[in-house]
Amino acid sequence: MVFRNLPAIKPPALKPGDRVGLACPASRPASPAVVRQSVKVVEEIGLNAVVGKHVLNVHGYMAGTDDERLADLNSFLADDSIAAIFCITGGFGTIHLLDQLDYTSIAEHPKIIVGCDDITSLLLAVHGSSGLITLHGPTLDQVRSRYTFDRLKTAVTSRDPLPAISVEDCGDERFVPAVAYAPIGGRVEGLALGGNLTAVVSLMGTPFQPDFDQRILFLEDVNERHDILDRWLTTLYISGHLARTSGVAFGDFAGCGTKSSYTTLSLEDLFGARVKMLSKPTCFGLPLGQSDRAATIPIGINTVFDADKGRLEFTESALA
Amino acid sequence: MIKPRALRKGDVVGIVAPASPPFEPGHLEFTYKWLTSLGLRWRLGDHIFDSSSDLGGSDAARLDDFHKMWADREVQAIFPARGGNGAVRLLADMDFDLIRENPKVLVGFSDITGLLIPIHQRTELVTFHGPTAGTLFDSSYTHKYFKKALMRKLPIGTVTDPIPREAWNPDYPPCRLVIAEGQAEGRLTGGCLTLIRQLMGTPFEIECEGKIVFLEDVGEEPFSIDRMLSQLLLADKLQKAAGIIVADCVRCRPGGSGRKVITPSDSLEDVLRARLGTLGVPVVYGLRFGHSTDKMTLPLGVMASLEAAKDNVVFRIIESGLS
Secondary structure, X not given: OOOOOOOOEOOOOXXXXXXXXXXXXXXXXXXXXXXXXXXXXXXXXXXXXXXXXXXXXXXXXXXXXXXXXXXXXXXXXXXXXXXXXXXXXXXXXXXXXXXXXXXXXXXXXXXXXXXXXXXXXHHHHHHHHHOEOEEEOOOHHHOOXXXXXXXXXXXXXXXXXXXXXXXXXXXXXXXXXXXXXXXXXOEEEEEEEEEEHHHHHOOOOOOOOOOOOOEEEEEEEEOOEHXXXXXXXXXXXXXXXXXXXXXEEEEEEEOOEOOOOOOOOOHHHHHXXXXXXXXXXXXXXXXXXXXXXXXXXXXXXXXXXXXXXXXXEEOOOOOO | OEOOOOOOOOOEEEEEOOOOOOOXXXXXXXXXXXXXXXXXXXXXXXOOOOOEOOEOOOHHHHHHHHHHHHHOOOOOEEEEOOOOOOOHHHHHHOOHHHHHHOOOEEEEOHHXXXXXXXXXXXXXXXXXXXXXXXXXXXXXXXXXXXXXXXOOOOOOEEOOOOOOOOOOOOOOOOOOEEEEOEEEEEEEEEEEHHHHHHOOOOOOOOOOOOOEEXXXXXXXXXXXXXXXXXXXXXXOOHHHOOEEEEEOOOOOOOOOOOOOOOOOOOOHHHHHHHHHOOOOOOEEEEEOOOOOOOOOOEEEOOEEEXXXXXXXXEEEEOOOOOO
C-alpha cells in the first residue's frame, strides 16, 4: 500500500532519562568499541541507551540476518518505554526490511528515528508511509565534533523550531572560507526531504519512492565516484521528479571524487548544469552528510531555503 | 516486434558516442580492421571525438549524432563506440518515432543498456546486447556470436560456452552455476544492472513480466549488487520474470570496485542465492556476456528458453532477432 502526503505526525521530544534504542538495521559497527562509544554519546545527551540484541551479529555485510535486524527494530518500535531509535552505523541492508515494517503501528506509536547513509531509506519509507517526521542526522559512529553533537542533541530534545543550518556553520573553527556556491540563487519554501543520494535512488520505482513535489531536496553521499553520482541525479532528472522539487541543497560528499578519471568534472559542474536547466534554486556545501560537521535535519518539516546565502531555516518545530 | 534487417557485406555502420568517447582516436583502428574483415563499411558521427567531462561531448551533440544515424538511409546499423556514462541523459529528448520508422541494428553493452531497453520498449524494435564498436572483438567467441546474432537470419539456437583460455586456472565463476533450478520460456530483456537501476522510477523502467531477464555488471561490490536487486524486488520486477540469467560480472567481488568496501562481506554467489534463489524461477549465474572478454550477443525481444537442472543447463535462443 502506498500512502501519500499523510498528515505530519511529530514524535515527542526527548526528556532527560528517556530510554533510547540503539539499532543496526544495516551493517555491523566497525568494532564492539563503537557500540560503547555510541552508548556514551547517548548518555552525554542525558538519555539512557538500550542496545539492540543483535547489533554485533555478523551476517555477511550486515549486522545479523534480516530477521534479526528486523527483530531489534520491531522490539524498539513496539516498546512504549523506548522513546527513540538511534542507529549506530549505516552501510547496507536497510532496504531488505522496508516491506516488513508495520507502518500503521509506527504512526500510532510515534517516536524519534534518527540516522543517515543507508538508514535514509528507513527515514523516507517511514515518513512516506506513516507521516512520521524522521530525523536525518548522524549515525552514532559519526558523532565526531561538538557541532554535530550539539545539533543532534537539540534536534531530539527541543520543541522549538530548530536553529538554521548554514554553510557558515563552524566557520570560526575551520580555516576554510565558508562560502555558498549557488549556481541558481533564490529563496523558496517547502517541506524538507532527502538524505543519501544512493539510498534515495534505491527507492525509485518501489512503493517507497518519496514524493518530491515542492520539496526542498537535500542530498549527500560518501565515497562514491562523480560519474556514478551523476547517474543517480540523472535518474531524478529523467523521471521528472527533480523538476517537481522547489530547490536542492547539496550537503557533504565526503570521500567522493573523480577517481581514475582525468576528465570528469566536479560535482558542482555536473549537478550545477542539471539544476540550471531546471532553474532550481540550489546551493552546495551545506553541513549535511558524513563529515566532522553534520547537522541534523528533520524530514517533512516546513523549511525556507535561501540558496544565495546557503541557509535552511525551519518555520515549525519538528517534535511535539 | 520490429526486427532490423540482417547485416550483409557492403552495409554501412554508423559509429557514434552516445555515452563516453573512444579512449583515443587510435583505439578505433582495431574497429576499422574488424569491420573490414566482416565486409562492412563505416561512417563516423560528427562529434565522435568530442569530450565533455566523462562524456563524448554535450548531450545535444551526442543526441544529434545519434539521431542523424537513424535518419541516414545509407546506414544499416548503429554501433556505439563505447559505454561509460551518459546514455540515459539522452532519453529526455530522444525521437523514438524516428527510430521506429527507420529500424536498424543497434548493438552495445554497459552504459548502452540505457538505450537498448528504452528503445526496445518504446518502439518494439529488437535491440542487441553485445560488443560496442570499441570492443570488436576481444575473442573468437565474441566474434562467433556477433555474426550469429547480426549477420544471418536464423535463430542463434543453443548457446555454448567459450573454451577456457587457461585450463590450469579457469576463470571464476564457471559458466553455468545453477542458483535455482527450473524451466522457463519467454522473451529476452536485460542488460547492465547499474543501468537497469538508473532507469527505475523513470518512464523507461524495465518490463520483466514473463521474460527471461539477463543481468550483468562490472566492478561493483556484492552489497551494491544486493542493493540493486533488492530495489528491483521491492518494485515487484524480478518476481515476475520467467527466468533470470546472471553474467559472470567481472570484478564484482569484495574489494573489486576499488572504492567503497564494507567488511566483512559476502560473495556475489551468496547474494544471488539469498536474493534470487527462492523466487521459484530458474536462475543461472556465470554465462559470458557483458564485460567479460568472451561475450555472446543477446537480442532483446526474441523468444528464448532456459532449462536449469543441477548438472545441466540449456539456454536456447529460439527466434531470430533479424528480418
